[in-house]
Amino acid sequence: MKYREKIDRFYEKIPIGIWGLIGIGGFLFFGLLICQIGATDLLGCDYKWYNHAVSELGMVISGNWSWLLFNMFLIISGILSFFFLLGFSLYFEGKYSAPIAKIGIILGFFWALTLMLIGLNPADTRRIPHYYISLTFFLLSIITPAIFSIAILLQDKSEARQKLPRWSAIFGFIVTIIILIFLTQDPSTGASILYLIPGVCREKIMPGVFWEWISFYSLGLWGILFSILTLKKNTRKILNFE
Secondary structure (H helix, E strand, O other), X not given: OOHHHHHHHHHHXXXXXXXXXXXXXXXXXXXXXXXXXXXXXXXXXXXXOOOOOHHHHHOHHHOOOHHHHHHHHHHHHHHHHHHHHHHHHOXXXXXXXXXXXXXXXXXXXXXXXXXXXXXXXXXXXXXXXXXXXXXXXXXXXXXXXXXXXXXXHOOOOOHHHOOOOHHHHHHHHHHHHXXXXXXXXXXXXXXXXXXXXXXXXXXXXXXXXXXXXXXXXXXXXXXXXXXXXXXXOOHHHHOOOO
């Protein structure tokens, strides 16, 4: 059996959208929401997404029950998300759309890999690797949704070969813009752990942390949206390997 037929049958058993809903929607989006429940910072103050960095949830030193769960969710999400991004990259048809979307195979592999590596390198015990891996993850998160949005816009005019509505391209560009805004923030505003004051709980919104979480939320919603849209098609008929 040719590899193309094997991949086709693989996604016939578990559709592209299911991988996305579980990997990105479940373990990344809802997983990170679950990890915030009852979490506290080093002072014992309630964890709040708008003034506590994402990585604080995965810090061993924090003593949170959720640190192991948080890192495990990232690792599992990375594995499952790769299968979504692989299938999504092969989802498109058309002279220009399909080749551009296939760039997503490479981007998706490294995106998923960096997500897993973040989970394997907590911010406190593996601080330097964590920083560079996280930076790479966000840079890939700028490019990947934009590539798929371009592929959506370049779909053939023939309605039969348009796998996704053109209006959906806007959401990939929105994710790109949000993450760019996050990366332009003063780095110190994202290092919320530096603002620990004994006996004082953080209440103020921290721009760097706020946009970091908005980046994760937007990535999760992007994955959920396109997982649902791909479920509307018959997987066996839409995978393009040419």
